[in-house]
Amino acid sequence: MIIEAHDLAKRYGRFDALHGLDFTVPEGSAFALVGANGAGKTTTIKILVNLLQPSRGTATILGVDSRAISSRELADVGYVSENQELPGRLTVGEYLDYLRPFYPRWDRALEMSMRRDLQLPPTHKIQDLSHGMRIKMALACALPFRPRLLILDEPFAGLDPIVRDELVAGLLGQAGELTILISSHELNEIEGFATDIGFLHAGRLMFQEPLQALTGRCREVHVTLESTANVPTALPAHWLHARAVGNVLMFIETRFSEETLGEEVRRRCQGVRRIDAQPMTLRSIFTTLAPAAREGVLS
């Protein structure tokens, strides 16, 4: 595992930002940490790169305790954050020139191609770049040394769709053997390349699993009945967001199985005419799970 967190907690005064997280990021994966604002995504990431110290628990990154990561480990970690403060008074070219000697594996050709692809003006001061260009600049500073791990903290926030697409393309173009940890609200973008997902809510990790498994087990189910539909009184915990419209009962099945769904529906509903189970986008899954987590329905 390239990242392992055990019982990771962070407290700010009386406020618990993280409540004992346990998660792992497999090498080569693209792990998406999702959750609503204030869920603790950024705090988690900052602990991983030793920008913050955990109040309890441990996190290892590249096999080293996050509190002890040194320049050797940081030479293998790329980091891009929406809030990253780059030295504004340097030009794009000057800053890349400055960073290059710190990385033994800096790939000048890759740097040049990224500068070209991301259309970074070398003579512009970083402080004069737009937000989107600054994020691109951060990405251009995070990839040319071919890191083993790339950490992206809300990289798409505040970007227009074109820049987002350019960024994702830039990211995918360089992915290779890279392990990616990304936190983002932009679930559509994440869905394109994430392999694993962790859902964080109010400082607690509600679940972690491969994205394929998550999308595989979540279905939007429409049950067409012969008569007017009513929401059954005793719903299984894995049926979320159930509602009835006319003679159709709708719900989100979070433990979908082709074999058992029909039987389970028929056990609870009379006069079933048809069952449709549609795959869901990550965005739809998240918008279903987030309120459920808030209401304490999701365990």
Add this chain to the structure above:
Amino acid sequence: MVPHILKKDWRLLWPIVVALGGLQGLLAGARFGVGPFTSLPTVPMSLLEMLGAAIVIALVVHQDPIPGTRQDWLVRPIRRRDLFLAKLLFVVVLVQGPWLASDLLQGLLNGFPLGQSAWAALACAAWVLLTLSLPVLAFAAVTSTLTETFLAALGVLAVVIAFLIVPSLTGATRPAALTGFAWVPSLVREVLWLFAAAGALILQFRSRRTSAARGLLAGALLVGPCAAFLPWRTTFHLEQVLTARSGDEAGIALAFAPGDGRFRPAPGQSLDDVVEKPGFGPADVAAENQRRRAEGARTVFLPLRLSGLIPESRLLADRSEVRLTGRDGGTVYEGTGEDLDLHATSDTAAVHQGIRVPGTVFGRASAEPVDVQIDYWFTVFQPNRTYALPAQGGDQRMPGIGRCATKVDVSGTRVLVQCLEPGERPSCLSVVLEHAPTRARNPEVSLCAPDYSPYPGHTLPDALSRFGGRLPFYDPSGLVHYPVGGPQLSESQVLVTAFRSTDHFSTRIVIPAVRLEQWEAQVR
């Protein structure tokens, strides 16, 4: 990677570094250009220079701010040690470098040898590094922006002002102030601040523990100035320990000599007024004299005889503590004695020790016999070679003293002597106006600004010490007649002798049954 980081900071800050270097050069040029007799506003100039340096130091640290979690450099493989060394090197080379160069150049342009000029410039630079640059580095390391540093500096200023105001409100005194021992509390304070600065820098550059580092600096900032109130005896003891002085000038004895009679002030001499001395300028004198007049105190002058003196040596009372005890054994008054500075011409000397007694105490106890106990802390000074330079237009370098020049002041009543010396000035000087053909001399003027510190360097604003005095030869009021007057001036010379402190010792004298009223000055 240290030079690489340094190069980046230089690229970002070179305009302000060049401006600071220019300012330092300009001020050094101004000091050199005006010559020895024009006094410049030294304090504002020094403050400007130090403020400029502090701003550049803060800016260079803030290029890679340490507090916070958003800075890009924090996630780069930049070793903290390299970063710190790069910042330190920047300060030493680019902030203090021009300062050192201008100090060196000033020494050379004033005709001092390269070795002496370089040593003084280096010592001054080391002092600035330890007492200004490192603390500012530490303050900058716990802040992210110049505004934050400015607010921290306001906090420092508030503490300094509080420590200046509170003693005057509460009556607390700084026992070592204006004595040669003042370096002891200063050193205690500076060492404390230096340790706090070093601690804060380690905390920040190693583990970014900003709250702990801020707490450490704030604590040191509050505790440091308290060193000024170090008790006198502790200060004296520390001085003995730190300088390994024996303190056993046991040959010098002190006795009450009532036969020497009452003090008779010289014509024109005020009984009670304090006089100017180094570190105690005209404004201080005016304020102190005004305070004294308002106080209504009376001064008694007890005749004392000293024996066992080394001829031509000087004896300076760094401090004297007086206690008057009534017949019933109760303390009538406790205070300090007036200044005592003696130039011995033989192995004995007679002096009058002035003791200012509050008016109410004097009124109550003047007719009653009181026991007087005086504890003295003396320093013995031995003379070095005496140099002579013309009383008018003299300009000469005198090893061990400095380069001194003379001229008659605009009022035509005094000869001005002004000296420059790379590094520390001599602790004590005597200057006297002598008519060369007849060897007639005017009264000697002592230019003692004792500093017994065993280390060099603390000569701000630059590496040159500037000192001097005034030798009166004509009194327009007609009260004083000088052996060497205006007509003899063209054939006269100023004799300058430097004295070096050789030992300190303390002694006590107890004089029983003294009637204070008997020992007030006898006005002719």
